[in-house]
Amino acid sequence: MGKIIAIANQKGGVGKTTTSVNLAASLGVLEKKVLLIDADPQANASSGLGIDVETVEIGTYQILEHSNTPKEAVITCSAPNVDVIPAHIDLVAIEIELVDKENREYMLKKALESVKDEYDYIIIDCAPSLGLLTLNALTAADSVVIPIQCEYFALEGLGKLLNTIKSIQKIHNPELDIEGLLLTMYDSRLRLSNQVVEEVQKHFNDMVFETIIQRNVKLSEAPSFGESIINYDATSKGATNYLHLAQEIIKKNIQ
Template sequence: MGKIIAIANQKGGVGKTTTSVNLAASLGVLEKKVLLIDADPQANSTSGLGIDVETVEIGTYQLLEHTNSARDAIINTSTPNLDIIPAHIDLVAIEIELVDKENREYMLKKALEEIVDDYDYILIDCAPSLGLLTLNALTAAHSVIIPIQCEYFALEGLGKLLNTIKSVQKIHNTNLDIEGLLLTMYDSRLRLSNQVVEEVQKHFNDMVFQTIIQRNVRLSEAPSYGESIINYDASSKGAVNYLSLAKEIINKNS
């Protein structure tokens, strides 16, 4: 059975989409069959893999509405072993539309049941909020990766997210694990970056991935070409970091 991993943090700009796209591509290159689900109305994972958001007809929105099956929504990407269920701006409306529905937190979980065995890993790029979309992702997932930026307010909001995860574990998904905390945007020259790393490792020790994602120009350039870092510049520091993370996750789950 495939492992479903949500990538979540209600703070924006912490490297969620960068991690979703590049971890998915790295797992694909390491010969795992991967599906990336874009569950963020900004649809950055979709455009980051070279798909024109305007042309998306069936995506995460239809999945949550149960008007189309997951198989209908899957698009192949140019990255080896990587498929995507894209997003579109209409995903913004889903929280309002689901609000009166019964079992509204389980819509994604139900939609994924038919394809969970088709993949080794299913990654969900969550919206930067703790709304119904993220709740659906956490209810459907087996585990969650939390990206944490190596900056001053890094730990702000982390408590809130961990509390949300606890309540999801209690009410909706008793099997939800924390796959790990991922330190992103690390700059070894900055004392602050090093302090954040120490602080996070001290507080959360085993929960923190050994791999740290360093600040890397190529990493921020890649999405504008609609490519993962693996396709864009496989020798860059960013590619090396994400391949290392992918190996760490494979080892952890083997």
């Protein structure tokens, strides 16, 4: 039975897509079978793994509409053991199209029932908003990873996201768990980075992953080559960080 993990934060630029792509690739390298779902109309997770998003005919849009099955949407990518359900800019329209549908929050959950058993982990890269797309992802997920960048406004908006998660737990998905808060873009030379780490760890204790994702040039370069950090430079700090994160998640989920 696969575990569905949503990577969510309504703030942009916190490392959601970087985390989705590289966590999926790291789990794949650790011999887990992974499905990465791109649920962001910007489709960066798809292009970050070398998929030409202009040529995508079946993707997240079609599985949310239930016009195609997840199996029909799956593309294999350069990362070992990782399948991708890609996104396309047409995903922007799905919020409007689903608005009148009955059980509109459960479209993704329903679609994934047919493939959940075929993967060890299903990772959903969410859009930087708390709209219907993210709501579908959180309703379908077993847990959520919240990336937080080590910068001044790090905790701004976190309360709002945690409230959204609470109301989803209450109304749509009582099983939804917080997998952990992930500190990203950490620069040990900056006092501010260290203050943010201290503050987040003080407030949230055990909810914070031990792994901290450091600022790393290679991490920023990898997507422009359509590769995960593991494929692009397995010896880089970024690759080491994401492999540690994958190991931490696997350890946490050993039944």
